[in-house]
Amino acid sequence: MSDRANRKPETGAFFPRDRNWHAPALTPGYKTSVLRSPQKALLSLDGTISEITGPVFGHSMLGERDNDLIHNFAKPGESAIGERIIVHGRVLDERRRPVPGALLEFWQANAGGRYRHKKESYLAALDPNFGGCGRTITDEDGFYSLRTIKPGPYPWPNGVNDWRPAHIHFSIFGHGFAQRLITQMYFEGDPMIWKCPIVNTIADRRAIEQLIAPLDWANTIPMDARAYKFDIVLRGRRSTLFENRMEGN
């Protein structure tokens, strides 16, 4: 709470989601969506206090290795196998304001494209030193970073021969429950991005490009790890000037 105690309270509603920018619910190329997509229109409503509010997660809940997937599941003195990378960036809102105190949780396959999960059936090997999950909280300027190994691509049952491009799943918790977001980060230069039915649920090429992290040579750590930059944008919040105010507000 103290992190944000001195800030001007954020009480405006969020910008409406651009439903043409996001994927529609029904995307037959991604077969699982067919039976899991609402078919009726969403009820559209300006955010109320139930959506503009959200919980605060304090930095004190984090363990020292929470954002280090190379080591947070590894035996003492050992580390995960794979290409060592740093992923870093900022969480901003649509008004370009940094979002401090945002909880980021991430998960991914190991370097061979295998998840540590009982439903996973890919024949690639598990890495005994790789769990595949991590988390962090953005600093006062909205920055975050994590260390991991580059995940491998993997095949999945959709079409006969569909593969996921290398990706990291991100879950982001901003300041309002309406900002809640899950997305995936891809890697610059991967030709498989454009073949992926899940990527292609998004119609607008610019929205896809916004999910692709560039190699960040300047921030690469010599003799250690390459860096990729991934900024995340959450819904913006209206300025509260001239808003209808609730009673007692």
Next chain:
Amino acid sequence: MVQALDHLKETASQTAGPYVHIGLTPNFCGIGGVYDADLGTVMVGEKTLGQRITVSGRVLDGTGTPLKDALVEIWQADAAGLYNSPSEMRGSADPAFLGWGRCPTGAEDGVFRFETIKPGKVPFKDGRPMAPHITFWIVARGINVGLHTRMYFPDEVEANAADPLLLRVEHRDRVATLVATGSAPNYIFDIHLQGEKETVFLDI
């Protein structure tokens, strides 16, 4: 030419996929030792004020089959109708109640279950009271953009009848999709992703 608005576009959502539990509830899916406990599993403590309730239910696909790989999060006010959030300007919420919970649907039965307290009423933007409700957010493999909805209480008939959001539901027989069944203290809230009983989802 005019000045540029200079807004950014929201990062596009992508499905949580089949392995969302690795990231959000690793202990639940057998990845121990990374975090002490999964976030959002315990909502209520000894000091929490309010009437203890449970909310359980399933997320059902278009064939009526429960999803066994979904994840549900809830967000609610405390017993006095205050949110534990810096954006809450009306007072201080119960410090013993965060108001946020997270639960995967069970791998065997597809059931999610929250032990929480009954929230108080909170005001709509124009000051009218909204009936007590819990905000839901559902993600899973096959869901491209996380789904928002609300659960209202079956024993709040009068408050529900005057609720500004429920009044906005055009097809009145669909209001029932937003009201739990069961009775205090055990409520049941099934979420239908599509079909005749499709839940009213919110773009909010």
